[in-house]
Amino acid sequence: MSKADDKIRKQAEKLLKDGLKTEVFPRAYEQDQILDVIERLKESDGSLEQRLIIGGFTLDPIEDEDIEQACETCMYYLVHRRYCELPELDVPVEAEWSCRLWRI
Numbered sequence: 001m002s003k004a005d006d007k008i009r010k011q012a013e014k015l016l017k018d019g020l021k022t023e024v025f026p027r028a029y030e031q032d033q034i035l036d037v038i039e040r041l042k043e044s045d046g047s048l049e050q051r052l053i054i055g056g057f058t059l060d061p062i063e064d065e066d067i068e069q070a071c072e073t074c075m076y077y078l079v080h081r082r083y084c085e086l087p088e089l090d091v092p093v094e095a096e097w098s099c100r101l102w103r104i
Helices: 005-017 031-043 049-057
Strands: 062-063 068-069
Touching: 005 049, 031 049
Parallel strands: none
Antiparallel strands: 062 068
């Protein structure tokens, strides 16, 4: 874990705690939904705020289709770094956070 990651993680947490409205739903389960979200991320300005909004980040797990979706259970989550390695998101996260690109 780096200090730079910690700083970005704290910025993200503050944005979300301060009420940043993110696109939590619809969840991106189907290939066309995933590609749409990824394309929008690529077309955005790449700022942390845009990645949080388009990615649909929340500070708490989302339960959808009877599955609790938290970063710590996502295939893109790097446990020891507390990081989402999905290239289009590429953001430090906390284990209990969630985004709409969550995958088992």
